[in-house]
Amino acid sequence: MAESYRVRVAKDYLVFSAGHFITFDGDVCERLHGHNYRVAAEVFGILDENHYVIDFIALRDALKAIVDELDHHMLLPTEHPQIQVVANDREVQATFGDRRWIFPRLDCILLPVPNTTTEMLARYIGRRLLADLEDGTGIRPGKLRIEVDECFGQSAVCELRDE
Secondary structure: OOOOEEEEEOOOOOEEEEEEOOEEOOOEEOOOEEEEEEEEEEEEEOOOOOOOOOOHHHHHHHHHHHHHHHOOEEEEEOOOOOEEEEEOOOEEEEEEOOEEEEEEHHHEEEEOOOOOOHHHHHHHHHHHHHHHHHHHHOOOOOEEEEEEEEEOOEEEEEEEEOO
16 A cells, blocks of 8 residues: 655744735736735655654744745735836835835845745745755755645645656
8 A cells, every 4th residue: 555645834923924916917916915924834755764754843944934034025026027126225116017116125025926926925935945945954855835825715825846
């Protein structure tokens, strides 16, 4: 009989509050707003010599560090074809059509995503978590699932797996 294993972390403190706006339908841009995001991660794999998939503490701590970086920041996409983001040491200017926002540089996180949707936030967090786990533990999970809830009952999931 085949066996498969996964571990999941979903703690009350794996949350971040952040501002953002997204675009849709090509030329519609939402108003600036924010969410209290909740993040959970699942790692799938085989058991190691200690009989676990991954150390819960290493997974929890790596995810918490990413969540803490995002907390209380304005999230801006750097790969959007219509949102132009220009930053210097002091400020960040984002423009979309005739709309313009200026934010203090220290208050912004510039994300390598095409839009700051919950799906893209889940992908960003998942990719960062994979890299951070590999750097910190030497382990690169074969499959990772990240869930980002932007408000109770409304979430997006990104699964990353080695092919």
